[in-house]
Amino acid sequence: MSESVVVIGGGPAGIEAARGVADLGLPSILIEQRERLGGTPIFANYAALTPYFEDAEQAMDAMIAELNARPLAEVRTNTTVTGLSGEAGAFTVELSTGESLEAGAVIVATGFDHFDPGRERQIYNYYQYPDVLTLQDLEAQLKAHEVLVPSTGKPPERICWVQCVGSRDRNIGNEWCSKVCCGIASKQAIEVREMVPGCRAYIFYIDMRMYGYWETQLYWPAQEKHHVQYIKGIITEVLERGDRLVVRGEDTTMGRPLEVPMDMVILSVGMEPSAGTKSMAGVLGIEPNRYGFIEAAKPPLDTVSTSRTGVFACGAALGPADLEDTISSAGAAAGKAVALVRRGTLQTV
Amino acid sequence: MSESVVVIGGGPAGIEAARGVADLGLPSILIEQRERLGGTPIFANYAALTPYFEDAEQAMDAMIAELNARPLAEVRTNTTVTGLSGEAGAFTVELSTGESLEAGAVIVATGFDHFDPGRERQIYNYYQYPDVLTLQDLEAQLKAHEVLVPSTGKPPERICWVQCVGSRDRNIGNEWCSKVCCGIASKQAIEVREMVPGCRAYIFYIDMRMYGYWETQLYWPAQEKHHVQYIKGIITEVLERGDRLVVRGEDTTMGRPLEVPMDMVILSVGMEPSAGTKSMAGVLGIEPNRYGFIEAAKPPLDTVSTSRTGVFACGAALGPADLEDTISSAGAAAGKAVALVRRGTLQTV
Numbered sequence: 001m002s003e004s005v006v007v008i009g010g011g012p013a014g015i016e017a018a019r020g021v022a023d024l025g026l027p028s029i030l031i032e033q034r035e036r037l038g039g040t041p042i043f044a045n046y047a048a049l050t051p052y053f054e055d056a057e058q059a060m061d062a063m064i065a066e067l068n069a070r071p072l073a074e075v076r077t078n079t080t081v082t083g084l085s086g087e088a089g090a091f092t093v094e095l096s097t098g099e100s101l102e103a104g105a106v107i108v109a110t111g112f113d114h115f116d117p118g119r120e121r122q123i124y125n126y127y128q129y130p131d132v133l134t135l136q137d138l139e140a141q142l143k144a145h146e147v148l149v150p151s152t153g154k155p156p157e158r159i160c161w162v163q164c165v166g167s168r169d170r171n172i173g174n175e176w177c178s179k180v181c182c183g184i185a186s187k188q189a190i191e192v193r194e195m196v197p198g199c200r201a202y203i204f205y206i207d208m209r210m211y212g213y214w215e216t217q218l219y220w221p222a223q224e225k226h227h228v229q230y231i232k233g234i235i236t237e238v239l240e241r242g243d244r245l246v247v248r249g250e251d252t253t254m255g256r257p258l259e260v261p262m263d264m265v266i267l268s269v270g271m272e273p274s275a276g277t278k279s280m281a282g283v284l285g286i287e288p289n290r291y292g293f294i295e296a297a298k299p300p301l302d303t304v305s306t307s308r309t310g311v312f313a314c315g316a317a318l319g320p321a322d323l324e325d326t327i328s329s330a331g332a333a334a335g336k337a338v339a340l341v342r343r344g345t346l347q348t349v
Numbered sequence: 350m351s352e353s354v355v356v357i358g359g360g361p362a363g364i365e366a367a368r369g370v371a372d373l374g375l376p377s378i379l380i381e382q383r384e385r386l387g388g389t390p391i392f393a394n395y396a397a398l399t400p401y402f403e404d405a406e407q408a409m410d411a412m413i414a415e416l417n418a419r420p421l422a423e424v425r426t427n428t429t430v431t432g433l434s435g436e437a438g439a440f441t442v443e444l445s446t447g448e449s450l451e452a453g454a455v456i457v458a459t460g461f462d463h464f465d466p467g468r469e470r471q472i473y474n475y476y477q478y479p480d481v482l483t484l485q486d487l488e489a490q491l492k493a494h495e496v497l498v499p500s501t502g503k504p505p506e507r508i509c510w511v512q513c514v515g516s517r518d519r520n521i522g523n524e525w526c527s528k529v530c531c532g533i534a535s536k537q538a539i540e541v542r543e544m545v546p547g548c549r550a551y552i553f554y555i556d557m558r559m560y561g562y563w564e565t566q567l568y569w570p571a572q573e574k575h576h577v578q579y580i581k582g583i584i585t586e587v588l589e590r591g592d593r594l595v596v597r598g599e600d601t602t603m604g605r606p607l608e609v610p611m612d613m614v615i616l617s618v619g620m621e622p623s624a625g626t627k628s629m630a631g632v633l634g635i636e637p638n639r640y641g642f643i644e645a646a647k648p649p650l651d652t653v654s655t656s657r658t659g660v661f662a663c664g665a666a667l668g669p670a671d672l673e674d675t676i677s678s679a680g681a682a683a684g685k686a687v688a689l690v691r692r693g694t695l696q697t698v
Contacts, residue, residue: 012650020681023688024373052649059650168564177564207556212669215517215526232581253601300401300672301361301408304680320561323649325674331653332369332680335687339372 001344002102004029005337006093007109008081009276011039012323013315013330014109015063020334021107022072026341029101030073031093033080033276037064040111047142049323050180050187051217056143080276084284088310089344104341105310106284107333108294110276112316115166115174115269124162124238124267131245132238132265135181138188147195149263151243156263159192160202160247161185162235167270168206176291178270179320182209185268186218186228193226201228202260204235204249233258238265270320277317286311293319304333312337350693351451353378354686355442356458357430358625360388361672362664362679363458364412369683370456371421375690378450379422380442382429382625386413389460396491398672399529399536400566405492429625433633437659438693453690454659455633456682457643459625461665464515464523464618473511473587473616480594481587481614484530487537496544498612500592505612508541509551509596510534511584516619517555525640527619528669531558534617535567535577542575550577551609553584553598582607587614619669626666635660642668653682661686 003026007018010032021028034043038060041049046056067073076095083094084106093101114136117126126132130150133141141147149156163185167178182205189201208230210219222228235249235258244261251258273292281288287307289295294313297305304312314333315326352375356367359381370377383392387409390398395405416422425444432443433455442450463485466475475481479499482490490496498505512534516527531554538550557579559568571577584598584607593610600607622641630637636656638644643662646654653661663682664675 016650020684020688023692024684025691049649063650175565175569176562177560179560207558209556209558209560211526211528211558211560213525216524220524253604255602255604300398301365301412301676303673303677324652325677327650328652328674328677328681330681331684332677335369335373335680335684338684339369342374343372 001090002104003027003341004101004103005105005107005341006031006081006091006101006103007107008280009039009109009111009317010034010037010075010077011109011111011315012041012060012063013111013317013326014039014107015067016327016330017107017109017314017334018073019067019070020331021338022070024334024338025072026338027072027074029103030067030075031079031081031095032075032077035077037067037075037077044114044136045140045143046136047139048187048191050183051214053187081283084311088340091310104344105312105337107337108277108280108284108286108306108311108313108317109315109330110280110317111274112271112277112320113274115272117165117267117269119172123236124165124265126267129238129240129245131263132267134267134269135184135188138266142188142191142195145195147192155196156199158200158202158262159264159266160204160260160262161189161266161268162247163203163205163268165267165269166272174270174272174291176320177209179209180322181268181270183214183218183322185266186210186222188266189228190218190222190226193228201226203228203230204233204247205230206232206234231258271316273317280317284308284311289319291319293317303329304336310340350439351453352376352690353450353452354454354456354690355380355430355440355450355452356456357629358388358458358460358666359383359386359424359426360458360460360664361390361409361412362460362666362675363388363456364416365676365679366456366458366663366683367422368416368419369680370687371419373683373687375421375687377422378452379416379424380428380430380444381424381426384426386416386424386426393463393485394489394492395485396488397536397540399532400563402536430632433660437689440659453693454661454686456686457626457629457633457635457655457660457662457666458664458679459629459666460623461620461626461669462623464621466514466616466618468521472585473514473614475616478587478589478594480612481616483616483618484533484537487615491537491540491544494544496541504545505548507549507551507611508613508615509553509609509611510538510615510617511596512552512554512617514616514618515621523619523621523640525669526558528558529671530617530619532563532567532671534615535559535571537615538577539567539571539575542577550575552577552579553582553596554579555581555583580607620665622666629666633657633660638668642666652678653685659689
C-alpha cells in the first residue's frame with residue numbers, strides 16, 4: 001500500500017491536481033516531461049488567459065509557487081512515465097529515469113496539442129505564407145506587446161480569424177468541437193483592437209460557441225466596444241494576391257461568395273490529444289476514446305474515473321476543455337484519488 | 350472548530366459534494382428544502398440525461414443511494430438555511446427548524462430554475478396556447494413515453510424547438526447563454542423522432558452551441574440518423590391559425606421571412622438562478638454576480654471559492670452549467686472544503 005498519488009503532466013490540470021492532493025493530506029509526486037512546469041500556457045506563449053485577461057505567465061507562476069509551498073508536493077521535471085503495474089492502492093510507476101515510485105493512485109493530466117494546420121491538407125497555406133499564423137503564433141506577438149505583419153514588419157490594417165481549423169472536420173478525423181477557440185479568437189481580437197486601434201478585425205465562424213458567461217464577457221464587448229466584425233461564413237482558401245492575402249469562401253448569412261483582402265490571417269486551430277495523452281493509454285493500460293483522448297469511464301456523473309480503477313484523468317487529456325473545466329476536473333480528480341487511497345488505508349467501505 | 354461540512358441543496362451538485370466530503374473522511378450534512386433529494390432532474394421530470402441518454406430517475410436514485418451508503422453523510426430534508434455566523438473553520442449554520450449546526454465549511458449547491466416564458470414578455474404565448482411547451486414540459490411527456498399534442502391528444506406531425514428563450518436576451522436582463530439548451534433540444538428531438546417516427550422535427554437557433562463532444566454525440570446523429578432539421582433563424586412570434594400553431598420569424602441563412610405551421614412548439618427555456626441561489630447571497634453573506642448567481646471569487650484558476658472564506662459554491666448556482674461541469678465543480682468544492690477544514694484542524698499552512 002502507498003499513500004502517494006502520482007500526477008502526470010505539469011500544466012494547469014496537473015499542478016492543480018497535485019496541489020489538491022497535498023492539501024488533502026497525502027503526498028503528491030508531479031511528473032513533467034519538460035524542464036519546467038506550466039504546460040501549454042507557458043510553452044505555447046499564451047499572453048492573457050481567457051476570459052478574464054490575466055497575464056498567463058504570472059497566473060502560472062502563482063500556481064507553481066502555491067504548489068512549491070506544499071511540503072507534501074514533490075515535482076520531477078525532465079521525466080516521463082514509462083510503465084504502470086500493480087493495482088489501485090498499490091501501483092508501481094516506472095519512470096524514464098530508471099526509478100520506480102509506489103503510488104496508491106495515478107492522475108493523468110497530459111493535456112492537448114494545438115492542431116497542426118499543415119497536417120493532411122494545406123488549404124490555408126500556413127507553411128507557405130508567412131502572414132498566415134495560428135492562435136498561438138499570435139499569442140506570442142501579444143505577449144511581446146507587438147502585433148506586426150511578419151512579411152512587412154508593420155502593424156496590420158486588416159486581420160481575420162478563421163474558426164474551426166482542425167475542429168468539426170470529418171475529413172481529417174477531428175469530429176469534435178474544440179470548445180475554446182471561439183472564446184480565444186474573440187479575446188485576441190479585443191487585444192489586437194486595443195494594441196492596433198486602426199486595425200479592422202474580422203472573425204469568420206460557423207457557429208459562435210460563446211457559452212455561459214463568455215457571451216457577455218467576450219462576445220458582446222468584442223462587437224460593441226471593440227467593433228470586431230463577426231461574419232458567419234466558411235473560408236475555403238487563403239491566397240496571396242500582390243503583397244496581401246485574400247480569404248475566399250462563402251458568406252452564409254448573405255448567401256454569396258466572399259473574397260476579402262487581409263494583412264494577417266489567424267487560424268483558430270483546435271485541440272488534439274497531446275503526444276503524452278495519446279501514449280498514456282498504452283503506458284497506463286487505460287481506454288482512450290476513438291480520438292485518442294482519455295475516455296472517462298462513467299460520464300456525466302463521474303467525470304474523472306478511467307477504465308482502470310485507481311487511475312483518474314482531468315483537464316484536456318479527456319477532451320476539449322476550457323481553463324475552468326480543467327481546474328474543476330483537476331480538483332475532482334484529486335478528491336477521488338485521495339478518497340480511494342484513504343479507503344484502502346483505512347480498510348473501510 | 351468543527352470538522353463538519355454543510356452542503357446546501359440536494360440536486361446533483363449537492364449530492365456529489367456531500368458524498369465527496371464524506372469520502373474524504375469528514376462528516377457532511379446535506380440540507381435540502383424539498384421533501385426528497387434529486388433536485389431539478391427529479392422535480393422538473395427529466396426523462397434522459399444529456400448527452401448519454403441515461404434514465405434520469407435511475408441515475409439520481411443511484412447517486413442518492415451512494416450518498417446514503419456513507420455513514421459520514423447526513424441528510425436533512427424539508428429544511429432551509431436561514432443564517433450563517435462565525436468564520437471559516439468555526440461557522441454556525443442556522444436552520445429553518447430552529448436548530449443550528451457547527452460547520453468548518455459550507456458548500457452552496459442551490460442550482461438554477463428554468464426561465465419562466467411568461468415573465469415580462471409573452472411573445473410565444475406559453476400561457477395562452479396549450480401546445481406551446483417548455484423543455485421540461487416535454488421532458489415529462491418523454492418520461493411517460495408518450496409524446497402527444499395537448500390540444501388534440503394525438504401524436505404531433507410537426508414539432509419545433511425555439512432556442513434562446515430567456516437567454517442571450519438583454520431586454521429581459523438574461524444576457525448569458527444558458528449553455529445546455531442546444532444540447533437538450535437536440536437530445537429531445539432525437540427522442541421524439543424515435544418515439545414518433547413520422548413526426549418532422551425542426552430546431553430554430555441563433556448559434557448551435559454543441560461544444561466539445563456534443564458535436565458528435567448529439568448534433569451529427571440528430572441530423573444524419575434522425576433527420577432533425579436545424580434552421581438558423583430567429584422566431585419572433587408564435588400564433589394560432591385554425592387548429593395549428595404557426596411560428597413566424599426570419600430564416601437568417603436564406604435571408605427571408607419564415608412562417609411555418611407546427612403542432613407543438615417547444616420553448617428552449619434557459620437557466621436562471623433559483624430562488625434558493627438568489628437568497629443564499631444574503632443569507633450567507635457572499636457576493637452574487639450581477640445576474641443573481643453566486644460569484645466565483647477567483648476564476649478561472651479557482652472555480653469554487655466565493656467572496657467569503659470557507660464558503661464554496663458549485664454547479665449551476667455559479668451560472669449555466671451542464672451535468673459534467675456540475676459534477677466536476679462539486680468534486681472540486683468538496684476537496685477545497687475538506688482541505689480548508691483539515692488546515693484549521695492541523696494548524697498547518
